[in-house]
Amino acid sequence: MNSLWEKFLEKGSVEDCPVYDMHAHMGTYNRIYFPYGNFDPEITKKRLDRAGIKLLVFCHHWALFSPDIGNSINIEVVRKLPERLRAYCGLNPNYPEIIEKDVGEFEKYRDVFVGFKMLAEYHQIPVSHENYAPAWKYANLKKLPVLLHTWGGSQCNGPEQIRDVAEKYPEARILMGHSCHGEWGKAVRLMKDFPNVYAELCAVVDSRGGLEQFLDEVGSKRIIFGTDWPWFNHHYYIGAVLDSGLSDEDAHNIFHRNAENLLKGLIAN
Amino acid sequence: MKLDFFDVNTFIGRPMNGIFKPAKTGTDLVSEIRSQNISKAITWHILQYECSPEKGNRTLVEEISGHPELYGCWTILPPQTGEIITKDFFRKMKENKIVALNVFPEWHRFILNRISFGEFLDELIERKIPLLLTMDRACLSWELLYGLMKEFPELTCILCDIGIWGVDRFTWPLLEKFPNFYLETSLLSLEEGGLEATVKRFGAERIVFGTGFPVRYPKAAILQLAYADISDEDKEKIASENLEKILQEEKL
Numbered sequence: 343m344n345s346l347w348e349k350f351l352e353k354g355s356v357e358d359c360p361v362y363d364m365h366a367h368m369g370t371y372n373r374i375y376f377p378y379g380n381f382d383p384e385i386t387k388k389r390l391d392r393a394g395i396k397l398l399v400f401c402h403h404w405a406l407f408s409p410d411i412g413n414s415i416n417i418e419v420v421r422k423l424p425e426r427l428r429a430y431c432g433l434n435p436n437y438p439e440i441i442e443k444d445v446g447e448f449e450k451y452r453d454v455f456v457g458f459k460m461l462a463e464y465h466q467i468p469v470s471h472e473n474y475a476p477a478w479k480y481a482n483l484k485k486l487p488v489l490l491h492t493w494g495g496s497q498c499n500g501p502e503q504i505r506d507v508a509e510k511y512p513e514a515r516i517l518m519g520h521s522c523h524g525e526w527g528k529a530v531r532l533m534k535d536f537p538n539v540y541a542e543l544c545a546v547v548d549s550r551g552g553l554e555q556f557l558d559e560v561g562s563k564r565i566i567f568g569t570d571w572p573w574f575n576h577h578y579y580i581g582a583v584l585d586s587g588l589s590d591e592d593a594h595n596i597f598h599r600n601a602e603n604l605l606k607g608l609i610a611n
Numbered sequence: 612m613k614l615d616f617f618d619v620n621t622f623i624g625r626p627m628n629g630i631f632k633p634a635k636t637g638t639d640l641v642s643e644i645r646s647q648n649i650s651k652a653i654t655w656h657i658l659q660y661e662c663s664p665e666k667g668n669r670t671l672v673e674e675i676s677g678h679p680e681l682y683g684c685w686t687i688l689p690p691q692t693g694e695i696i697t698k699d700f701f702r703k704m705k706e707n708k709i710v711a712l713n714v715f716p717e718w719h720r721f722i723l724n725r726i727s728f729g730e731f732l733d734e735l736i737e738r739k740i741p742l743l744l745t746m747d748r749a750c751l752s753w754e755l756l757y758g759l760m761k762e763f764p765e766l767t768c769i770l771c772d773i774g775i776w777g778v779d780r781f782t783w784p785l786l787e788k789f790p791n792f793y794l795e796t797s798l799l800s801l802e803e804g805g806l807e808a809t810v811k812r813f814g815a816e817r818i819v820f821g822t823g824f825p826v827r828y829p830k831a832a833i834l835q836l837a838y839a840d841i842s843d844e845d846k847e848k849i850a851s852e853n854l855e856k857i858l859q860e861e862k863l
Binding site for chain 1 (some may be wrong): 779801
């Protein structure tokens with residue numbers, strides 16, 4: 343057993359093991375009631391403190407689901423709690439003119455954005471589609487994280503589409519949100535074939551086995567912690583990771599070191 | 612604080628399509644719960660669902676026998692066929708340390724309502740025997756659950772595996788209307804703030820601890836409850852006291 347479990351169980355957070363949640367959201371949502379859906383900086387900070395979440399990188403639901411709101415809500419929220427929040431610039435390929443504008447203005451909001459977020463399954467256009475190209479080219483040029491919603495069997499963000507973009511944009515840091523859920527073997531294959539592809543744990547640790555396969559076959563340096571917060575609870579996810587039989591070193595990599603490496607140069611400290 | 616855990620949601624046996632490191636036997640499950648500092652567990656055998664409820668119920672008795680930490684949960688079928696529910700059913704439950712029942716209506720192909728189960732479920736209510744329902748395994752719809760609770764409003768029902776996506780819009784009306792309706796924590800704890808919000812709205816008395824092992828990670832539900840933003844007293848209720856109370860009131 344790793345020693346970090348005893349430490350988290352004793353105090354709820356561990357000072358020398360901060361946690362970076364690299365897959366989060368913000369705001370209310372039509373299909374689910376979220377007790378912490380409404381953003382309040384003080385309450386959000388309190389919730390993050392409870393589990394030792396040092397940084398939450400999110401894309402607001404409204405940015406993803408309403409082109410009329412778009413990324414302005416991400417900017418507004420990050421600037422209310424800048425010491426704990428960063429955002430992904432949300433992209434909707436049904437509105438390529440907005441993508442061009444947002445990519446063009448990315449530098450202007452470097453205090454807010456650390457990369458891009460694609461929710462291709464919901465927007466019904468594959469991640470490899472040309473409408474995403476300005477963002478992919480920019481991410482490739484700047485070596486930015488791109489968080490994809492990915493799912494096994496998907497025609498928009500399944501393993502085949504990820505392979506396409508991983509080949510084409512080798513410098514972009516591709517975070518497979520949900521790690522091609524259910525097709526763990528294909529996620530492993532992608533990580534083995536492409537050094538710029540990472541597994542992300544949101545929905546992976548809802549059941550046992552996927553994380554263990556990634557640890558066995560790829561190793562902890564390619565695994566990123568994420569929870570879809572406020573969908574899912576940080577302590578639940580931390581407990582799940584620590585129940586996978588991993589070592590302290592592996593846990594440190596997953597909870598913070600890998601994220602720190604990805605974010606190097608993108609945020610101060 | 613150190614909590615005493617009583618897990619309402621585990622199963623033993625190997626599913627036909629495989630699962631990551633299952634508890635093949637009762638002994639394996641005891642080993643797992645001990646390693647997690649869980650004192651006791653209610654369990655059932657995967658045979659009850661996938662193979663034969665009758666064979667599964669018998670196998671379960673063999674697996675929990677000799678393990679004081681384990682209590683059994685039998686699967687029921689409509690009384691009319693006589694496959695499971697016989698005249699001495701409740702006596703056999705008591706003799707074999709079976710403290711709860713579960714049911715998989717759509718998979719086992721019957722309708723869970725008053726037409727099929729009227730007198731039997733009335734007797735469960737009388738005896739205060741908990742019925743464990745799952746939203747997993749595609750065997751129960753929300754509509755069917757609502758219909759069941761409407762027909763049997765006093766039924767002691769513990770809803771397990773409530774869903775990956777937050778389901779408060781489904782469960783809160785049931786908690787509001789039916790005093791013996793409970794939620795199990797293995798997925799309620801997954802929802803950010805879900806457990807706290809439910810406690811605040813309905814009280815900790817309506818929630819019982821479960822891990823969902825071997826599908827889910829026990830430490831996930833354990834750590835979430837340990838650091839939930841609720842009182843220590845409420846945590847103790849959820850961890851074990853509520854389930855103990857339900858079983859103490861049972862008349863077998």
